[in-house]
Amino acid sequence: MFYLSRIEHTFRVPPSLLNLPIEEAIKGELEKLFLDKVIADLGLCVSVYDIKSIEGGFIFPSDGAATYTVVFRLIMFRPFVGEIIAAKVKESNATGLRLSIGFFDDIYIPAHLFPKPSSFKPDPNKKDKGTWEWEYDEEPYIIDGIDEIKFRVHNVSYPPIPIEQPKEAKPFAPMVITFLCMSSSVSLLHMLGPKGSIDEDGLGPVSWWVDAEETKES
Amino acid sequence: MDPICGKFYALKPKSETERQRLKERETEKRKQRAKGRRRLRERERYLFSQTQKQIDFGGSREVFSASPAALQGMKILEANAGALTNYEVVDFLRSKGAANDSTRVLAQVSPSEYKVYDYLVQTAACNQTREHINDFIDKCKIYGLAKAEVLNIINIRPTSIIDIYTIIEEGETRFGDETRFGEVSKELAELVEKTLPPPPTDPESEAGINEGKEETENEEHNVETKGEEQTKAGNDDGREETVVGELMDTS
Numbered sequence A: 001m002f003y004l005s006r007i008e009h010t011f012r013v014p015p016s017l018l019n020l021p022i023e024e025a026i027k028g029e030l031e032k033l034f035l036d037k038v039i040a041d042l043g044l045c046v047s048v049y050d051i052k053s054i055e056g057g058f059i060f061p062s063d064g065a066a067t068y069t070v071v072f073r074l075i076m077f078r079p080f081v082g083e084i085i086a087a088k089v090k091e092s093n094a095t096g097l098r099l100s101i102g103f104f105d106d107i108y109i110p111a112h113l114f115p116k117p118s119s120f121k122p123d124p125n126k127k128d129k130g131t132w133e134w135e136y137d138e139e140p141y142i143i144d145g146i147d148e149i150k151f152r153v154h155n156v157s158y159p160p161i162p163i164e165q166p167k168e169a170k171p172f173a174p175m176v177i178t179f180l181c182m183s184s185s186v187s188l189l190h191m192l193g194p195k196g197s198i199d200e201d202g203l204g205p206v207s208w209w210v211d212a213e214e215t216k217e218s
Numbered sequence B: 001m002d003p004i005c006g007k008f009y010a011l012k013p014k015s016e017t018e019r020q021r022l023k024e025r026e027t028e029k030r031k032q033r034a035k036g037r038r039r040l041r042e043r044e045r046y047l048f049s050q051t052q053k054q055i056d057f058g059g060s061r062e063v064f065s066a067s068p069a070a071l072q073g074m075k076i077l078e079a080n081a082g083a084l085t086n087y088e089v090v091d092f093l094r095s096k097g098a099a100n101d102s103t104r105v106l107a108q109v110s111p112s113e114y115k116v117y118d119y120l121v122q123t124a125a126c127n128q129t130r131e132h133i134n135d136f137i138d139k140c141k142i143y144g145l146a147k148a149e150v151l152n153i154i155n156i157r158p159t160s161i162i163d164i165y166t167i168i169e170e171g172e173t174r175f176g177d178e179t180r181f182g183e184v185s186k187e188l189a190e191l192v193e194k195t196l197p198p199p200p201t202d203p204e205s206e207a208g209i210n211e212g213k214e215e216t217e218n219e220e221h222n223v224e225t226k227g228e229e230q231t232k233a234g235n236d237d238g239r240e241e242t243v244v245g246e247l248m249d250t251s
Helices: A022-034 A206-217 B016-052 B086-096 B111-121 B130-143 B147-156 B161-167 B178-195 B206-215 B227-250
Strands: A002-013 A037-039 A043-059 A066-077 A084-093 A096-100 A107-110 A118-122 A130-136 A139-143 A149-157 A176-180 B074-078
Touching: A002 A022, A002 A043, A002 B086, A022 A037, A022 A043, A022 A066, A043 B086, A043 B111, A084 B147, A149 B161, B086 B111, B086 B130, B086 B147, B130 B147, B130 B178, B147 B161, B161 B178
Parallel strands: A107 A176
Antiparallel strands: A002 A066, A002 B074, A037 A043, A043 A066, A084 A096, A084 A149, A096 A107, A118 A130, A130 A139, A149 A176
């Protein structure tokens, strides 16, 4: 989920920070510049891990601030394809599910990546929202917002910044992760091992699998 | 007067090499000027479009390249300088001063870092230590798992066969056949249970974790408090011999 990335950056440190020791001033500036921001193809920057080297300190003419060339490492949040993450449901509508892990909210499961067969039951009260259900063995399993759900990362994309945006568009998300709710291959309906049986990948709400195993054992 | 740039040169006769050098310098300068003008034009266009339309980020995330001045001068030396387990990130944030209690305002940890810390503290990474992780890595070398799979297992701490099944790709082909793979997953689940500490018992995730505990053999009588974790440690010692025995048998 988290990677270290080594970056070199040349930037100016404002003269108001001249009284601080140089590492603190540079760390503060780096955090202001990078923290909680998305860098294309690198991910979301979580934290400044350490500073490897500081060079420069030249003051350019007609400028009051010193310019430094710093090599440092950042902790980036960038899940790899195939990684499994536990997340909470934030929103559920006809196009799919939207999840959040506290610090990152733009996680989507589009409708075609749900386990088959699944259906969407629209909520009578609200127009767009509703609940998704999975029918297995003629029993509906509901994705409610209560427990955490395990997902496998399907794709991570960094859409380019739009120069123009129509007024009705969704808020822009610089980094979008799409998840697979469950493996859709039906061939996983096997009996594995002498004691237990595994029906499909153990993805989806935790309570689905725990209930299933309990009924098998009893 | 020189026809190229309109300057007056001294009337002293120039040698060939000098003239060549002067010409090269002139073309260099012209190229630099053209490059500067092009960059200025691009920058102006970008800034102009920014001011004309408001880009609505919906308050979710700022994109780094908001100002071209900040972007310039940034070079990515190594995009992937190493993968970090969740435990390492929690450890780093803790060493910076993150904690669960009310000392939040004093620590130098920013609110966005706190969100990450809050999320990670609910996962299995919260109680792990470096020794646990090294222990687990040594013990699971015999299975020949890929680095990503080991990372997934450490981060998620799967305790049931199903969870391990999701993590390992193409387990059936790698371990021979289905029954063999089933045994391997069971061994791995027990190894995880033994070496990595359990996640914290939240009131929210209690239901999930405790039902997970009920699946494993000795803990059907567990109820949800911290005292149970100590009895679990006691149970673990009893089980250790049987697990080691199993490993010896299959090796």
